[in-house]
Amino acid sequence: MAKPTATTPPPPELLSFLETLPEPHILFGTDYRILAANAAYRRQFSPRASVVGRTCHAVSHHIDVPCDQAGESCPLARARRSGQREQVLHLHHTPQGEAYVQIALTPLRDASGQPAFFIEQMQALPMATGSASGTAVQGLIGRSPAFQQMLERVARVAPSQASVLLLGESGTGKELVARAVHEGSPRASAPLVVVDCASLPETLFENELFGHERGAFTGASGPRAGLVESAHGGTLFLDEVGDIPLSIQVKLLRLLESGTFRRVGGTELKRADLRVVAATHRDLQAMVADGRFREDLYFRLSVFPIRLPALRERAGDVRLLAAALLARVAHASQRARRLVFAPAALALLEQQAFPGNVRELRNVVERAALLCDGDTITAAHVADALEAGWARPAGGARRAGPSMAEKVSVQPDDAGLARARSGAVTDDELRQHLARHAGRRADLARALGWSQRTLYRRLAALGDAPDEGRQR
Incomplete structure (x- = not known):
């Protein structure tokens, strides 16, 4: 050739x-x-x-x-x-x-x-997208390098039969990622069965997972299949696997290694053809070292671990997620007009650390939408929504605090600071503080002893709220 x-x-x-x-x-x-x-x-x-x-x-x-x-x-x-x-x-x-x-x-x-x-x-990969394209988007959304690295690992492991362990903070979307693994596998036409391990008491765990036979306990009038049998041919998603009791861990290990189990009160050995995806926000290696999690089960579950990045690590994704979440909120509430974020509102969202990750962002977006009577969510609406939620330092910056240069750039003189905190700042004095301010508005609010909500309302009254006009 x-x-x-x-x-x-x-x-x-x-x-x-x-x-x-x-x-x-x-x-x-x-x-x-x-x-x-x-x-x-x-x-x-x-x-x-x-x-x-x-x-x-x-x-x-x-x-x-x-x-x-x-x-x-x-x-x-x-x-x-x-x-x-x-x-x-x-x-x-x-x-x-x-x-x-x-x-x-x-x-x-x-x-x-x-x-x-x-x-x-x-x-x-239909389970993920790089844009917020309306209410139809219900899967994974992002464009950041951290998000794409995670998604590439999902795409690699999904077609295989390997067990997957999803690691990450609460609210990072572990169930969505588990669904993406399932939908990208040959088992996609079979069920994905979710087991919320944190909500099951030890006395009910084995029964929920493996089912029971007639007469196994008082009230067991007939046989009942468990979640393992419901997942036959598909995927079993063990959410918060770190909460599984030790007494159940050995039986789960047998299921993973041999594909066999017994119902509660039964002697017949049953088989289940399933794939296991597990997720946790806990440090399983530390739990293994402390004797709270079986080492052999840990290695069986973590054949292919995937770390889900926190929202603060996904630079640029907050805007995409906020827009998609807002479209869903507006669709669910059946508003006649489409809600949008003002640029300054998105900028304020991007400054937040969001320890609750995407789950917290969703709450803030829905709260801001409820606070908005018009078609545009402003920075004041977002500041109000943030204040109504989890208490945090003013500004909610991603880093621990402002740099020394920022602290110097936003500090008013002592007399001005005293007047600001007493609520006696005039419009002219506020303009002077703005002229001297070289950093973020959140830092100026902190230096004045105000909430961001108060600052944005005063700025709106001055006609100085960027990209969002006067407040209603």
Whole structure:
């Protein structure tokens, strides 16, 4: 096989093989130009126009240079270096908008052993998106590097049978990630059964998990299947697995290792074909060291651990999440008009640490929507929503506190500070404080001894609330 140029057509046998593949595939040469796209690709990614002759990066990313020259991980460049199949996760432009796509690229070599063509399989991940596109979005949303790194691990492990352990703070979306693992697996058509381990007392845990036979205890008038049997063929999600009692852990270990269990009061050995995804916010390794969690069960559950990043680590995702959550809130409340955030309101949300993560953000968004009578949620509405929630230091900054330069830049003189805290600051004096202030408005509010809500209301009265106009 001669090494192709940009105009060398691929062998007809290769094109025929490409068409037989049920998954979307494209074929391109060493110059990144697409030479062929199979029927599955055309249906899903290019139903209206041909992509043949265009470069892969122009089609997928709308850019003029290869991915690795635009800050992305380029599978072709990686395959050239490694000489092997490479797999990456990309955010692609599709007819339905931006979508996460898992790419598996395989180099095809010529007679001299050099890469001649590249064949690329593409699989969209419907459980995740990089934009807030209305109320239909109910899955994972984000674009930050931390989010994409987590999502890439989900895409890699989902098609396998490996047990997955989700680690992360409360409110980071562990159940959504578990659902994404399930929906990306061959078991997607079977049930995903959720076990809330934290809510089950020890006396009921075994019965809920494994079921019981007639006469197993007072009131057991007939046999009852447990959650394990309900998950047969699908996925069993053990949420807050660190709360499973030690007495149950050994029976769960038997299920994971042999696929067998017994109902309470039964002698018959039953089998369950299922995959286990577990999640916890606890430090399981410390619990193992303290004897509160079995070591063998820990290793059986953590075949493929995935850490979920906290919201404060996901730079830029707060805006996407807030917009998507607001669309859902407005849809659920059946408001006649679409609510939007003012730019200053989004900026204020981005300053918060959100120890409750996405769950806390959702509460703040819903609270701010209820406080807003118009169509635009302002920074004052957000400040009011934050104050009504979990008490936190003024500003709720992501870091421990302002830098020394910020402290100096926002400090009014002693007399002005005293007047501010007594509530006697005039409009002219407030303007002077604003003129001297070089940092964030949250820091100015703290220096004046005011809440952010009070400051934004005073600014609105002055006509100085950025990007949001006067308060109603």
